[in-house]
Amino acid sequence: MLRLSVWLALGAFVSCNIPCPDETVCSDHTTCCQTEQGYSCCGYPNAVCCPDLSHCCPQGFRCDLVSKQCEKVTASWMDSPFLLKKAAGGPPVIPLQSLSYSNIIEKVSAAVIRCSSKFFCPQGTSCCKGLSSESWNCCPYPLGQCCADGLHCCEYGYTCNIHPLACSRRTFMSPSTTWIEEHPQNGR
Template sequence: MTLGNVTTHSCCPSRDAVCCADGRHCCPKRTTCDLAAGRCINNEVDVPGTRTLRLTPAKQHGKKSTPRPVTGVIVPCSDGRSHCPDGYTCCVAPSGSYSCCPLKDAVCCDDHVHCCPHGTVCNPDRGACQKGLLHMPWSTKVPATPLS
């Protein structure tokens, strides 16, 4: 994204995502942005439970980016030691610590790496989220922030 003469980079929490025209949001692979509705569209069909994902600013010097609350509201994780930004869901990570799914009330997949929109199920055979016959890309979680 370009701000004046300076180009900055942002990270989308969804792997192989599509960047939206506003430079502040993104959608999962194989979908398009509907900025007016704040949703992601799959082949002109509204995908239930999906929404555009807010980009997280990239950290410099190779540091991993961590989610930051936009509104100051946090979602505490059940370990009592970490939290996620408002609109995210706490999920257990492979290490046993917590990570943040960039979807509200998400389904945490059993692989402890991915998550799906509310009302869908994780389909590890397809590497996607499923609702009936509809398949959509699943989201990749990001590390949770320690409570201070």
């Protein structure tokens, strides 16, 4: 009985789930954000939850509800697309986000990850090659695992399976979610 208790306690510690105030659970590297129905998981760690109760932004960005973009607090010319919150306790496979385009390369700060000379992702995310040779997408997970379909990604420690589309971790497997279409934006 003591061995079982120790294994259960150790398993809860290793899983690194984030408890939300309403007792739902979000996976590691996500943030609990309040919604109209309770709490959901934002795909960014330490995210900013938007006041519309539907979207979230990476740390260091603020919600611009008019343009429906995440605006960099210290560089208002640099935008990132909103990330739609996922249901708490949902699968770790998430859609890639569209990228921001910047023609002011010299102004891109260390707070972004450069995917190429034209595309970048917010710090704390990962670059994933898109469907075309010139396209890139942002995976909201740091050290994210890019799926071969060019549309999805998994968090660190998971492997992406295409058929069925799911992220798996040893014997655990969860279904995929849909993705957000890529729309590169011109710099301001």
